[in-house]
């Protein structure tokens with residue numbers, strides 16, 4: 001974590017602008033993922049700092065803040081050398097902020113418009129009678145604030161608003177109330193990151209016996225140390241005596257000539273904001289998530305849900321169906337074709353056996369059975385696991401955001417899966433050459449059998465009509481037509497018997513190939529619809545962390 005600034009350390013304006021820019025990048029990166037309530041401080045700072053830096057940097061806005069009756073207005077008037085802000089006996093006296101500007105009013109007015117001091121409560125400390133007396137304070141805009149412990153709620157709100165805007169705060173306490181809980185717990189402690197733009201004065205020092213003053217100052221210093229304000233200037237002042245504020249005046253002169261208070265104030269604010277944001281990006285962004293096993297489980301669940309096993313089984317069935325049709329015994333092929341093709345039943349891109357049949361459009365809905373309730377819940381769990389595994393090491397609220405990202409496109413998944421299945425080349429649009437070869441062979445032996453049968457029938461017919469018998473050529477002892485008929489039938493059966501296991505083996509291969517292609521297609525859908533949204537969110541986390549690191553530099 002960034003060390004608090006030392007008083008003598010200068011804030012580089014460009015470095016501050018870079019830090020503010022980093023906070024802006026952080027806000028962009030976490031937008032929509034982190035509740036706005038946790039980002040209010042950062043948004044306020046970015047907005048406020050942008051405006052403050054664009055307004056006069058030649059002016060230093062200093063507020064006198066403190067409890068009622070501590071003497072803020074008295075100090076204000078004494079420093080201004082005029083009765084500008086009424087001092088009263090009835091408490092509280094000052095209800096709205098008064099401002100006094102040392103030097104030209106131009107830039108100061110714009111600054112006071114932004115700070116919100118009404119024009120009728122603005123005064124200029126510029127008098128010909130002063131000569132150069134006041135020149136050391138040129139650029140000072142001194143504000144007399146209402147009391148912060150007020151019975152008037154509006155006073156407290158006004159003080160809180162102004163304390164967020166000013167460059168330097170002079171806390172005015174008096175000997176009676178310097179140890180009040182309100183000032184320490186509600187205010188001074190909150191300013192511990194603004195030590196370098198904080199001054200504490202113990203006013204009404206004249207009311208203490210001289211011997212008491214060092215003791216009270218030491219006690220107050222101890223309380224300030226407890227508040228985390230060790231090292232802040234602590235001065236004793238007396239507003240009612242002309243030289244009772246020399247130390248305070250010198251401190252203000254230094255602040256004005258330094259022209260650092262605005263930058264230091266914003267730098268302190270940036271420290272506060274960065275410290276609060278740090279909890280949101282406390283660990284390094286995870287690298288390789290989710291793990292391979294979780295992704296495999298997701299792919300499996302997606303495949304089940306997309307009906308990959310059913311389609312792969314249909315591919316095997318279709319292969320056997322089509323190969324049987326192409327290579328089976330020609331006389332029963334037609335009967336075989338009456339049975340439906342398993343892939344057609346799923347409305348998947350059909351075979352090329354029928355060239356008239358137009359190819360199905362890739363995104364056509366298939367008739368793959370819808371996932372069962374069990375498959376759906378398994379997919380839901382697998383997606384949740386991706387989110388959980390990816391975000392488990394991150395600080396809140398990121399784990400929930402990562403899980404939500406994993407589920408963000410859940411509703412689109414069924415159509416995407418169906419489209420992926422429909423668009424996968426199942427390798428079923430080509431007829432293997434060997435089918436044709438075997439088919440032709442089947443035709444050949446069938447023709448031989450038919451020819452043999454015809455020849456035999458012709459012989460019987462001639463004999464029945466008493467015509468001269470045909471003299472069949474003989475193969476060994478057997479007449480050729482009988483050999484052709486029986487040989488053809490036997491050969492047909494034999495070819496079918498030999499081909500069947502080959503078809504079964506090839507169908508299994510076709511199934512495996514289709515299953516692999518389908519799994520790849522489905523896994524691409526998983527990447528696009530589940531893993532990429534998760535990755536995108538983790539990238540935003542990484543950006544936010546990187547921006548936070550820049551903001552703490």
Ligand SMILES: Nc1nc2c(ncn2[C@@H]2O[C@H](COP(=O)(O)OP(=O)(O)OP(=O)(O)O)[C@@H](O)[C@H]2O)c(=O)[nH]1
Pocket residue numbers: 066067068069070071072073074075086087088089091092093094095145146147203204205206207237238239240
């Ligand atoms: N003796 C003495 N009296 C002081 C001193 N400073 C202020 N007073 C008196 O304390 C009373 C309150 O002073 P203010 O200046 O009105 O105090 P304030 O802090 O502006 O009070 P609110 O406007 O109510 O918040 C007045 O009667 C002042 O005269 C001081 O240094 N010494």
Ligand SMILES: [Mg+2]
Pocket residue numbers: 072073074085086087093094144145146
């Ligand atoms: Mg006052």
